[in-house]
Amino acid sequence: MIECIGLGLSLGGRTILSNLKLTVSDGERIVVMGRSGAGKTTLLRLLAGLIAPSEGSIRVGGELATVAGKVRMEPSRRDIGFVFQAGALWPHMTVAQNVLYGLANLPRAEARRRMTEALDACKMGGLALRLPQQLSGGEQRRVALARAIAPHPRHLLMDEPLTSLDSDLRSELLQLVCEIVRSYATTLVYVTHDESEAHVIGGRRMRLENGYLVIEGSA
Ligand SMILES: Nc1ncnc2c1ncn2[C@@H]1O[C@H](COP(=O)(O)OP(=O)(O)OP(=O)(O)O)[C@@H](O)[C@H]1O
Ligand SMILES: [Mg+2]
Numbered sequence: 001m002i003e004c005i006g007l008g009l010s011l012g013g014r015t016i017l018s019n020l021k022l023t024v025s026d027g028e029r030i031v032v033m034g035r036s037g038a039g040k041t042t043l044l045r046l047l048a049g050l051i052a053p054s055e056g057s058i059r060v061g062g063e064l065a066t067v068a069g070k071v072r073m074e075p076s077r078r079d080i081g082f083v084f085q086a087g088a089l090w091p092h093m094t095v096a097q098n099v100l101y102g103l104a105n106l107p108r109a110e111a112r113r114r115m116t117e118a119l120d121a122c123k124m125g126g127l128a129l130r131l132p133q134q135l136s137g138g139e140q141r142r143v144a145l146a147r148a149i150a151p152h153p154r155h156l157l158m159d160e161p162l163t164s165l166d167s168d169l170r171s172e173l174l175q176l177v178c179e180i181v182r183s184y185a186t187t188l189v190y191v192t193h194d195e196s197e198a199h200v201i202g203g204r205r206m207r208l209e210n211g212y213l214v215i216e217g218s219a
Helices: 040-048 095-103 108-121 137-149 167-184 195-201
Strands: 002-011 014-024 029-033 055-060 063-067 080-083 155-159 187-191 204-209 212-218
Touching (some): 014 040, 014 055, 014 212, 029 040, 029 195, 040 055, 040 080, 040 187, 095 108, 095 137, 108 137, 137 155, 137 167
Parallel strands (some): 029 204, 080 155, 155 187
Antiparallel strands (some): 002 014, 002 055, 204 212
């Protein structure tokens, strides 16, 4: 579970988020929409603990994770899988190594099994030994997705994860995300500009507007 209480953030003298309240329960799906520059990526970065807010606090799994001006629980301790808007694979690591990185705390055989399972699910099993620069944009996005889901995290934060994929692959991977959320009671916060993706993900729908999170109801 993730809870935001009165979150506010100003950057460069500009208010990006104001008095944001949000609770995402275990197994709940939230879709966040809003125009470019509305603060969607910034919100995910706050939830992950990559940045601290100017006001308010965040609890992750009941623990006080962030308070104004300070990240108390490091991103790596939050049991969060993050799919970054730009993919953000480690360029010097192969596809397999990128996915294994988040599985380092598991016994070797189990880590390899999870890596294979995640890459196969994302239709990337055949390219495990490639470097990111040897992949297309869509293939890189699929590796980023595999890397985020492989550890079966309690929370998944996804920032437009399926951009630049064709519609068949997109709907297959959307189903995969929904299945994972169901199987592991994962908390999902999913950012997209795409109505049809939002519809498939379902759950509660929100929009960021002028720094405020507007609740638009359930899909
Ligand atoms: N480090 C920073 N310093 C100052 N302003 C920033 C910083 N990071 C982001 N911003 C600004 O905060 C606003 C929100 O950015 P954010 O990346 O969260 O938008 P977004 O909703 O994800 O947009 P998009 O749909 O284009 O991805 C933007 O106006 C951006 O320019
Ligand atoms: Mg963004």
